[in-house]
Amino acid sequence: RFHGEGYQEGLAEGSHAGMAEGRRCGALHGARIGSEIGCYLGFALTWHCLLQKCTDEKSSKKMKALDSLIGMIQKFPYEDPTYDKLQEDLERIRGKFKQVCSMLNIQSYFKIGTERSSLTF
Numbered sequence: 001r002f003h004g005e006g007y008q009e010g011l012a013e014g015s016h017a018g019m020a021e022g023r024r025c026g027a028l029h030g031a032r033i034g035s036e037i038g039c040y041l042g043f044a045l046t047w048h049c050l051l052q053k054c055t056d057e058k059s060s061k062k063m064k065a066l067d068s069l070i071g072m073i074q075k076f077p078y079e080d081p082t083y084d085k086l087q088e089d090l091e092r093i094r095g096k097f098k099q100v101c102s103m104l105n106i107q108s109y110f111k112i113g114t115e116r117s118s119l120t121f
Helices: 002-051 057-075 086-103
Strands: 109-112 117-120
Touching: 002 057, 002 086, 057 086
Parallel strands: none
Antiparallel strands: 109 117
């Protein structure tokens, strides 16, 4: 009898603690992804504005790559945490970001720390 009661109490307590920890972990991971995507979007929009006045062919290619990156970010499913291709889409965005940085001759990396996220040039 005591074994059964202890098991039920432990199961209820573990379930409650697991849900709280899962919510906290999910919120933290979501915030990191949002911060990363937001930095990419700000970067792309800024460079898009800077290159609008340039009319040479190299700038045209850079603008197309920036437009592609902006489009990928705008289509990213922020509201759907159950989206099964979320990681794949995120990797595509990261790859496109690296391609754009290469085209612009910018060395960059995205660092996620415990205190804040930053994009370093």
